[in-house]
Amino acid sequence: MAAPKSCALWSYCGRGWSRAMRGCQLLGLRSSWPGAPLSARLLSQEKRATETHFGFETVPEEEKGGKGDIAFRFLNYVQSQHQSKQKRQLRAQQNLSWEEIAKKYQNEEDFLGGSRVVVCDINKEMLKVGKQKALAQGYRAGLAWVLGDAEELPFDDDKFDIYTIAFGIRNVTHIDQALQEAHRVLKPGGRFLCLEFSQVNNPLISRLYDLYSFQVIPVLGEVIAGDWKSYQYLVESIRRFPSQEEFKEMIEDAGFHKVTYESLTSGIVAIHSGFKL
Amino acid sequence: MATLLSHVLRRLRGLRRLPGLPRLAAEMPLRARSDGAVAGPLYSHHIPTSPLQKALLAAGSAAMALYDPYRHDMVAVLGETTGHRTLKVLRDRMRRDPEGAQILQERPRISTSTLDLGKLQSLPEGSLGREYLRFLDVNRVSPDTRAPTRFVDDEELAYVIQRYREVHDMLHTLLGMPTNILGEIVVKWFEAVQTGLPMCILGALFGPIQLSAQSLQVLVSELIPWAVQNGRRAPCVLNLYYERRWEQSLRALREELGITAPPVHIQGLA
Numbered sequence: 001m002a003a004p005k006s007c008a009l010w011s012y013c014g015r016g017w018s019r020a021m022r023g024c025q026l027l028g029l030r031s032s033w034p035g036a037p038l039s040a041r042l043l044s045q046e047k048r049a050t051e052t053h054f055g056f057e058t059v060p061e062e063e064k065g066g067k068g069d070i071a072f073r074f075l076n077y078v079q080s081q082h083q084s085k086q087k088r089q090l091r092a093q094q095n096l097s098w099e100e101i102a103k104k105y106q107n108e109e110d111f112l113g114g115s116r117v118v119v120c121d122i123n124k125e126m127l128k129v130g131k132q133k134a135l136a137q138g139y140r141a142g143l144a145w146v147l148g149d150a151e152e153l154p155f156d157d158d159k160f161d162i163y164t165i166a167f168g169i170r171n172v173t174h175i176d177q178a179l180q181e182a183h184r185v186l187k188p189g190g191r192f193l194c195l196e197f198s199q200v201n202n203p204l205i206s207r208l209y210d211l212y213s214f215q216v217i218p219v220l221g222e223v224i225a226g227d228w229k230s231y232q233y234l235v236e237s238i239r240r241f242p243s244q245e246e247f248k249e250m251i252e253d254a255g256f257h258k259v260t261y262e263s264l265t266s267g268i269v270a271i272h273s274g275f276k277l
Numbered sequence: 278m279a280t281l282l283s284h285v286l287r288r289l290r291g292l293r294r295l296p297g298l299p300r301l302a303a304e305m306p307l308r309a310r311s312d313g314a315v316a317g318p319l320y321s322h323h324i325p326t327s328p329l330q331k332a333l334l335a336a337g338s339a340a341m342a343l344y345d346p347y348r349h350d351m352v353a354v355l356g357e358t359t360g361h362r363t364l365k366v367l368r369d370r371m372r373r374d375p376e377g378a379q380i381l382q383e384r385p386r387i388s389t390s391t392l393d394l395g396k397l398q399s400l401p402e403g404s405l406g407r408e409y410l411r412f413l414d415v416n417r418v419s420p421d422t423r424a425p426t427r428f429v430d431d432e433e434l435a436y437v438i439q440r441y442r443e444v445h446d447m448l449h450t451l452l453g454m455p456t457n458i459l460g461e462i463v464v465k466w467f468e469a470v471q472t473g474l475p476m477c478i479l480g481a482l483f484g485p486i487q488l489s490a491q492s493l494q495v496l497v498s499e500l501i502p503w504a505v506q507n508g509r510r511a512p513c514v515l516n517l518y519y520e521r522r523w524e525q526s527l528r529a530l531r532e533e534l535g536i537t538a539p540p541v542h543i544q545g546l547a
Contacts, residue, residue: 214312215327215333219333219334220337222334222337222338222354223334223338223351223354224341226348226350228324228427229324
């Protein structure tokens with residue numbers, strides 16, 4: 001499928017998207033999935049933060065996905081980390097001299113501890129929706145919104161610590177190119193995380209899922225957004241996407257190491273992770 | 278395009294009677310998908326749907342049409358998914374009438390591209406064409422807002438429902454009803470009696486929910502009885518080849534159909 005056509009599809013989807021998404025497209029599970037990649041990382045990193053102050057000093061993170069759901073959760077996490085760090089500092093600084101106190105007032109308060117998020121999407125409408133969401137939820141600092149193509153990212157090499165893409169890579173025409181770009185823009189030691197629809201491993205759930213996908217989702221798309229065809233395309237593109245193992249191999253081919261995946265909800269969705277080492 | 282194809286198929290079907298000719302594809306039972314939907318589109322814009330999908334669509338579109346009355350596309354979808362049996366009856370009724378049969382054969386369409394607006398403008402006052410144009414102007418509607426049929430699994434029936442939709446504005450002109458909510462409900466009652474389409478019946482019954490008590494009173498006491506009476510008395514309005522009757526005087530046409538003047542003057546009338 002040619003890139004321009006998918007562009008048009010997604011700009012067309014932009015307006016109806018939020019309406020349709022509200023219509024609980026995938027049984028309301030969708031809202032819990034973006035939390036999963038974050039929590040997977042949080043558990044490992046929290047431990048390290050207490051030991052070595054790995055923290056998030058100058059850790060720009062790239063977020064693929066115009067609406068920024070993951071970006072918001074990341075910012076929340078960073079903020080809460082920063083707040084607990086401040087609390088610890090406060091306890092340690094109960095007996096400061098006047099000079100030290102004066103110096104503290106001169107330092108600019110950065111609630112994010114240097115962390116930044118870049119949200120990148122090929123579709124302007126999606127970015128607009130994301131910006132509106134950010135404003136509505138009160139996120140102002142630390143976010144940059146960039147229009148760009150996953151197959152040809154407008155960023156320099158070795159720039160980001162983390163690259164996440166949620167339900168986006170399925171729509172890229174050349175997935176291998178997107179993976180190579182992800183590899184390019186990540187710093188050595190950076191982590192690639194991808195949340196995407198995958199193959200269901202349980203036969204009973206697979207049948208129910210197929211029934212729901214093909215019979216119900218286009219109907220919901222028509223009733224809520226007045227658009228049957230886009231949602232028909234959606235469920236077909238989900239079926240065309242490679243399985244967990246195949247996608248794992250594609251990520252390895254792009255140069256990532258220690259590639260793992262975790263299936264959620266019997267494989268309806270999977271999180272793939274890889275490191276640039 | 279679909280018209281041409283069906284013409285050819287119809288001619289070929291006639292040849293079937295000759296011995297030695299193989300059975301044509303059109304005579305084969307339509308292949309079904311595993312979910313029970315027809316395989317492949319039968320006409321442009323056709324989206325084959327399984328019985329389950331049709332049921333879900335009918336329920337969903339009905340709910341959405343009630344929730345958001347401006348979703349005219351939902352009313353259309355409701356009509357398409359619930360009307361199969363009624364459309365067959367309508368189609369047969371059209372076949373039995375000579376003018377209706379011609380319409381089925383020639384498949385005229387009403388849109389700004391097929392109407393000669395200049396010619397209609399030049400017609401004398403009181404003629405069907407002139408009054409139709411006036412109706413479009415005063416109510417600020419266009420014949421192009423009718424969405425193409427998508428969920429009917431038979432291309433002739435798809436045309437019948439398309440014709441019904443495009444004739445809707447004609448009915449407004451014939452009945453002298455404006456396009457406000459009251460006028461629409463009156464026309465719906467007329468259509469419900471005339472066509473028996475489930476969508477019309479549902480619209481006629483549930484449309485008045487949003488009306489004020491005063492309008493409801495007028496509707497029930499005067500307008501509905503008038504609409505039902507006229508609907509029963511008039512022959513099937515789908516059998517009128519409107520495109521050939523532009524010059525006919527509106528009053529003469531109303532007399533021909535037995536349509537009397539509305540009992541109450543509804544605001545917004547031309």
